[in-house]
Amino acid sequence: xxxxxxxxxxxxxxxxxxxxxxxxxxxxxxxxxxxxxxxxxxxxxxxxxxxxxxxxxxxxxxxxxxxxxxxxxxxxxxxxxxxxxxxxxxxxxxxxxxxxxxxxxxxxxxxxxxxxxxxxxxxxxxxxxxxxxxxxxxxxxxxxxxxxxxxxxxxxxxxxxxxxxxxxxxxxxxxxxxxxxxxxxxxxxxxxxxxxxxxxxxxxxxxxxxxxxxxxxxxxxxxxxxxxxxxxxxxxxxxxxxxxxxxxxxxxxxxxxxxxxxxxxxxxxxxxxxxxxxxxxxxxxxxxxxxxxxxxxxxxxxxxxxxxxxxxxxxxxxxxxxxxxxxxxxxxxx
Amino acid sequence: xxxxxxxxxxxxxxxxxxxxxxxxxxxxxxxxxxxxxxxxxxxxxxxxxxxxxxxxxxxxxxxxxxxxxxxxxxxxxxxxxxxxxxxxxxxxxxxxxxxxxxxxxxxxxxxxxxxxxxxxxxxxxxxxxxxxxxxxxxxxxxxxxxxxxxxxxxxxxxxxxxxxxxxxxxxxxxxxxxxxxxxxxxxxxxxxxxxxxxxxxxxxxxxxxxxxxxxxxxxxxxxxxxxxxxxxxxxxxxxxxxxxxxxxxxxxxxxxxxxxxxxxxxxxxxxxxxxxxxxxxxxxxxxxxxxxxxxxxxxxxxxxxxxxxxxxxxxxxxxxxxxxxxxxxxxxxx
Numbered sequence: 001x002x003x004x005x006x007x008x009x010x011x012x013x014x015x016x017x018x019x020x021x022x023x024x025x026x027x028x029x030x031x032x033x034x035x036x037x038x039x040x041x042x043x044x045x046x047x048x049x050x051x052x053x054x055x056x057x058x059x060x061x062x063x064x065x066x067x068x069x070x071x072x073x074x075x076x077x078x079x080x081x082x083x084x085x086x087x088x089x090x091x092x093x094x095x096x097x098x099x100x101x102x103x104x105x106x107x108x109x110x111x112x113x114x115x116x117x118x119x120x121x122x123x124x125x126x127x128x129x130x131x132x133x134x135x136x137x138x139x140x141x142x143x144x145x146x147x148x149x150x151x152x153x154x155x156x157x158x159x160x161x162x163x164x165x166x167x168x169x170x171x172x173x174x175x176x177x178x179x180x181x182x183x184x185x186x187x188x189x190x191x192x193x194x195x196x197x198x199x200x201x202x203x204x205x206x207x208x209x210x211x212x213x214x215x216x217x218x219x220x221x222x223x224x225x226x227x228x229x230x231x232x233x234x235x236x237x238x239x240x241x242x243x244x245x246x247x248x249x250x251x252x253x254x255x256x257x258x259x260x261x262x263x264x265x266x267x268x269x270x271x272x273x274x275x276x277x278x279x280x281x282x283x284x285x286x287x288x289x290x291x292x293x294x295x296x297x298x299x300x301x302x303x304x305x306x307x308x309x310x311x312x313x314x315x316x317x318x319x320x321x322x323x324x325x326x327x328x329x330x331x332x333x334x
Numbered sequence: 335x336x337x338x339x340x341x342x343x344x345x346x347x348x349x350x351x352x353x354x355x356x357x358x359x360x361x362x363x364x365x366x367x368x369x370x371x372x373x374x375x376x377x378x379x380x381x382x383x384x385x386x387x388x389x390x391x392x393x394x395x396x397x398x399x400x401x402x403x404x405x406x407x408x409x410x411x412x413x414x415x416x417x418x419x420x421x422x423x424x425x426x427x428x429x430x431x432x433x434x435x436x437x438x439x440x441x442x443x444x445x446x447x448x449x450x451x452x453x454x455x456x457x458x459x460x461x462x463x464x465x466x467x468x469x470x471x472x473x474x475x476x477x478x479x480x481x482x483x484x485x486x487x488x489x490x491x492x493x494x495x496x497x498x499x500x501x502x503x504x505x506x507x508x509x510x511x512x513x514x515x516x517x518x519x520x521x522x523x524x525x526x527x528x529x530x531x532x533x534x535x536x537x538x539x540x541x542x543x544x545x546x547x548x549x550x551x552x553x554x555x556x557x558x559x560x561x562x563x564x565x566x567x568x569x570x571x572x573x574x575x576x577x578x579x580x581x582x583x584x585x586x587x588x589x590x591x592x593x594x595x596x597x598x599x600x601x602x603x604x605x606x607x608x609x610x611x612x613x614x615x616x617x618x619x620x621x622x623x624x625x626x627x628x629x630x631x632x633x634x635x636x637x638x639x640x641x642x643x644x645x646x647x648x649x650x651x652x653x654x655x656x657x658x659x660x661x662x663x664x665x666x667x668x
Contacts, residue, residue, distance in 0.1 A: 036480070062480065067507070068503070068506055068507055068510060070503035070506065070507060072469055072499060072500055072503045073469045073472065073500070073503035073504050073506070073507045075469070076468070076469020076470050076472065076473060076500065076503075076504065077469050077470070077472045077473030077476055077504075077507060078473055079469075079470050079473060080408075080410070080458070080469065080470035080471060080472060080473025080474040080475075080476070080477070080487070081473040081474065081476050081477040081480075082473075083408075083453075083458050083470065083473075083474060083477075084408060084458075084473070084474040084477030084478065084481075084487075085477060085481065086476075086477045086480060086481075088473075103463055103466065104466075104469065107462070107463050107466065108461075108463075108466060108470065112459065113665065113666070113667075113668065114444060114665055114666050115441065115444050115445045115449045116441045116444070116445055116449065116451040116453070116459060117439070117440065117441035117442030117443070117444045117445065117665065118442070118664075118665040119440075119441070119451060119452075119453040119454075120453050121668045152666055153666055153667070155667070176668035177667050177668055
């Protein structure tokens with residue numbers, strides 16, 4: 001865990017991913033009174049994953065605001081408030097709902113700083129709980145991060161564990177640029193070690209989670225945890241896996257990936273999102289363009305099939321990426 | 335307050351207007367008219383590129399509203415935004431340079447006519463997306479409220495934009511939270527090339543105010559006095575914390591939807607008739623001269639001053655350099 005911190009820290013505590021994001025909000029709202037958050041069901045209910053619990057008591061409902069079910073107005077109002085000097089956090093409830101306000105995200109939020117010649121940045125964060133959980137099916141389970149990586153002007157972060165969840169949310173709130181913060185719904189209850197001391201996880205820096213020599217396995221978010229299990233399985237079979245957690249997917253930390261591939265000569269990428277047009281495709285292209293001579297085997301991508309997320313258990317199970325699927329894909333490269 | 339919309343006329347005797355306000359009215363309207371005629375000429379000459387939408391005929395609306403605003407109040411403009419920008423007090427030189435795509439433009443040549451902004455005077459941007467400004471103005475008003483100022487935000491929009499979902503989400507949010515925002519409808523009769531009444535459920539856009547529990551007022555948008563007086567009442571109401579309102583200014587788009595529009599959907603005679611009967615500038619002149627509130631000499635002095643300012647702006651724009659190609663990559667992120 002220490003590798004993810006700005007400075008070396010000693011004392012650690014164990015909290016959930018949800019608590020980690022809550023601490024980030026508490027610390028940043030206490031630090032900067034311009035920070036506020038609006039979204040559906042966040043003040044009275046505390047967020048559907050408990051990620052806002054207690055904030056209204058601490059900061060008041062003037063800074064933790066329950067909104068109408070109006071995603072367009074939520075994001076648009078946050079942009080306008082940012083232009084007028086605030087530092088808003090917009091909660092999307094489910095990442096899937098970002099489709100409702102996509103104009104505000106890609107025509108306004110992402111472009112205002114550039115197209116107006118740098119007069120004012122849109123300093124805001126859009127929190128987007130994504131991913132598969134509880135058989136929520138087609139419109140409440142998606143991993144849509146690749147859309148956002150295609151939009152110049154946005155930064156996109158996507159933590160895989162409580163420590164990074166806290167550090168990246170703090171960094172996102174402090175960043176002057178608009179940041180999309182994906183938080184996988186299945187991670188909210190995950191426990192992990194988080195430093196007691198204050199820290200910020202830098203945006204744009206991937207992390208080598210485990211060093212290895214035979215193959216580079218790149219992942220992020222929930223799937224990163226599955227990649228670790230796959231690497232454990234492969235390790236027992238004598239395959240040494242170098243694991244990279246991207247943490248930020250726009251801008252992508254090319255250097256860390258290319259350095260690793262130069263060492264291992266093999267690249268696999270795993271994510272929960274649909275494989276076609278996914279972040280894995282971008283990473284594959286980067287390595288193909290800049291380091292194809294390093295490769296001893298074709299690049300392998302592990303991603304979801306090109307279908308909506310299905311409901312029924314066997315279908316969702318077939319759709320889902322697992323450690324076995326990742327391990328099998330990597331084995332095929334050796 | 336939330337019954338059917340009220341139709342209002344100018345009732346304040348001219349003697350109650352101070353000379354500075356009258357001068358502002360005339361100078362601003364003439365400035366907008368001459369700016370737009372100049373832009374049209376240089377568009378046809380091939381010096382101004384892109385899509386350009388002219389505000390000719392609608393000058394009284396921006397002028398009457400803006401006479402009530404402070405520099406620290408915010409406006410969100412539309413794709414037909416030159417008039418709003420000028421009336422809010424933007425510098426003509428940098429505006430004109432922006433339209434010419436020059437590095438000295440208010441947006442460094444990154445925006446152009448449809449994406450012009452001048453944050454130094456509270457003009458938060460034109461918008462290439464019809465209806466893009468409602469939610470952002472609402473957010474700017476939210477920020478004003480959170481910052482405990484008595485500032486307001488004005489969202490300019492057309493009859494066509496009133497059919498966007500953004501209008502309805504923003505109107506509800508603004509009314510539910512009593513935000514200091516004025517939804518300022520410029521009903522110029524045309525949604526691009528479609529007569530608005532053929533695609534809109536009501537004759538008067540202000541009818542929709544009662545559905546959101548806010549006042550709706552209708553005025554002759556080509557009478558600068560009527561616009562000024564109605565806007566004053568609603569803006570003061572918003573400043574004092576009583577919430578949003580819709581002000582519908584009935585006007586007419588004298589030019590095509592865009593410069594170069596063949597205007598197959600209406601006759602030249604129709605346009606000419608409207609111009610002769612309702613042009614806000616001769617109407618103003620006749621009224622102030624008849625009442626002896628201003629002299630011919632005073633009007634002429636203003637026209638001469640505007641011509642000089644415009645000539646300087648044009649010279650500045652034409653002689654300014656285009657951006658260096660390196661600017662392409664500058665200003666994407668802070």
